[in-house]
Amino acid sequence: MSTAATPAVATATATAAATSAPRVGVGVLAVRHGSSSVLVSLRKSRHGRGEWALPGGHLELGESPVECARRELEEETGVGVGREGSEGGRLVATENCVFRADGTSDAGGAWAPPGEERAAEPSGGAIRAHYITLFVRFDEPSPGAWPVPQDREPEKHSPFEFVEWEELRGGASPSSSKYAPLFGPLRMLVEKHGSLDQLR
Numbered sequence: 501m502s503t504a505a506t507p508a509v510a511t512a513t514a515t516a517a518a519t520s521a522p523r524v525g526v527g528v529l530a531v532r533h534g535s536s537s538v539l540v541s542l543r544k545s546r547h548g549r550g551e552w553a554l555p556g557g558h559l560e561l562g563e564s565p566v567e568c569a570r571r572e573l574e575e576e577t578g579v580g581v582g583r584e585g586s587e588g589g590r591l592v593a594t595e596n597c598v599f600r601a602d603g604t605s606d607a608g609g610a611w612a613p614p615g616e617e618r619a620a621e622p623s624g625g626a627i628r629a630h631y632i633t634l635f636v637r638f639d640e641p642s643p644g645a646w647p648v649p650q651d652r653e654p655e656k657h658s659p660f661e662f663v664e665w666e667e668l669r670g671g672a673s674p675s676s677s678k679y680a681p682l683f684g685p686l687r688m689l690v691e692k693h694g695s696l697d698q699l700r
């Protein structure tokens with residue numbers, strides 16, 4: 501047992517490319533009316549290329565999480581959500597995601613209080629990026645209220661499509677799921693929440 505508990509950040513090696521501090525990302529849960537489907541697409545940018553992710557982006561200076569979510573959803577899919585009512589947006593979850601040099605990601609946190617055993621250091625290598633993700637949920641207020649999502653940033657991701665939460669979780673056969681792998685923050689969220697009803 502180790503008694504000298506040291507914060508993980510003090511021992512992990514950050515690559516030159518990694519930012520010196522965690523950044524804030526926003527992931528948008530855009531839920532189709534009367535379903536458990538959310539918008540996802542396959543990422544083409546270097547960070548998370550080939551992984552399925554929610555619409556989203558960086559929280560900009562002075563923005564609220566809900567404003568950021570509304571802006572990113574509109575920019576990336578053309579779906580505009582109102583400021584009032586049930587679709588108005590709620591912060592429903594957060595995740596802490598550390599992206600490693602080998603392409604894996606984890607929840608970080610090998611720290612333990614003095615006298616308690618530290619968790620093993622994650623094995624994925626140096627830190628490439630570290631994001632706190634704020635997940636904001638919008639609900640389509642009535643059937644067909646939202647326009648069909650547009651492919652507005654084809655260089656950054658595949659066209660967005662609605663996919664059932666159960667399917668994102670891997671459905672009956674996770675190994676053959678079309679929607680794998682998931683981008684780190686979404687993978688963490690999906691692993692913790694068996695249904696979208698738990699994210700209200």
Ligand code: 8DG
Nearest residue numbers: 525526527547553554555556557558631632633685
């Ligand atoms: P921006 O720089 O214009 O704000 O964003 P973007 O051009 O849309 O880039 P992005 O890669 O989609 O988003 C920027 C970062 O936001 C991404 O590299 C990591 C972070 N991020 C999270 N969670 C999520 C998520 O669920 N979806 C998306 N798209 N990005 C997320 O931390």
Ligand code: MG
Nearest residue numbers: 555556557576
């Ligand atoms: Mg984006």
